[in-house]
Amino acid sequence: MKYKRILLKLSGEALMGDQQYGIDSNRLMQYAQEIKEVSQLGVEVAVVIGGGNIFRGVQAEKVGLDRVQGDYMGMLATVINSMALQSALEKLGVYTRLLSGINIQQVCEPYIRRRAVRHLEKGRVVIFGAGTGNPYFTTDSAASLRAIEIEADVVLKGTRVDGIYSADPEKDPNAVFYSNISFKDVFEKGLNVMDMTAFTLCKENGLPIIVFDMNTSGNLKRLVQGERIGTLVSM
Numbered sequence: 001m002k003y004k005r006i007l008l009k010l011s012g013e014a015l016m017g018d019q020q021y022g023i024d025s026n027r028l029m030q031y032a033q034e035i036k037e038v039s040q041l042g043v044e045v046a047v048v049i050g051g052g053n054i055f056r057g058v059q060a061e062k063v064g065l066d067r068v069q070g071d072y073m074g075m076l077a078t079v080i081n082s083m084a085l086q087s088a089l090e091k092l093g094v095y096t097r098l099l100s101g102i103n104i105q106q107v108c109e110p111y112i113r114r115r116a117v118r119h120l121e122k123g124r125v126v127i128f129g130a131g132t133g134n135p136y137f138t139t140d141s142a143a144s145l146r147a148i149e150i151e152a153d154v155v156l157k158g159t160r161v162d163g164i165y166s167a168d169p170e171k172d173p174n175a176v177f178y179s180n181i182s183f184k185d186v187f188e189k190g191l192n193v194m195d196m197t198a199f200t201l202c203k204e205n206g207l208p209i210i211v212f213d214m215n216t217s218g219n220l221k222r223l224v225q226g227e228r229i230g231t232l233v234s235m
């Protein structure tokens, strides 16, 4: 196996499938199945899932609500998605633990780094809910932070696109695909991989990021087995 411990970041939006809101059950089961397959290979899997399919903090301001309140609503949205993913994984017989950055003790364990690592060592899929537990952050930042804390080998950012291009390939026919790119080049070219906080955390800690298409079945498995899929961002 190329990677022993991975942090998989999934966006909340991807969970919607073709819907406008909420959770698409087919998409959810597909993700659970893919995660199960890599877990069965003996890879330690941690997951951070976003909340954009339910609520984002920036939406709060648009409707006249307080931003911080909105961010907490967004964090709770990630807990809902995490619970759905946990349930889907359990349906497939996968042992999981949901650890939350905000204390919601009836539903999830509190996030404790040592405990997270222990769960991973025991082969349980660990889902990190509620982002970093702090407003003004994103789940990409949570993914970078948790990955560094648990000493993951890589952040795998599952998206709808197959990797990073020099420009939007749907708008620019001359867009170039990068299979490898350095942190420095991503920064200098102003490419959008993750928000700056998340990106800087990875860069400063030498944690590689792979952006790949999560909706193509089998990609996650191929990646952990060492196939070069998507775009690798590294030193």
Ligand code: UDP
Pocket: 010, 011, 012, 013, 049, 050, 051, 052, 053, 055, 056, 057, 058, 070, 071, 072, 073, 074, 075, 077, 078, 130, 131, 132, 133, 134, 135, 136, 137, 138, 139, 140, 141, 142
């Ligand atoms: N959020 C936050 N702190 C965090 C992580 C998330 O305040 O550490 C809030 C923020 O409002 C964000 C929302 O939760 O908009 C949902 O997360 P995100 O937008 O990252 O989800 P995604 O775009 O991946 O679906």
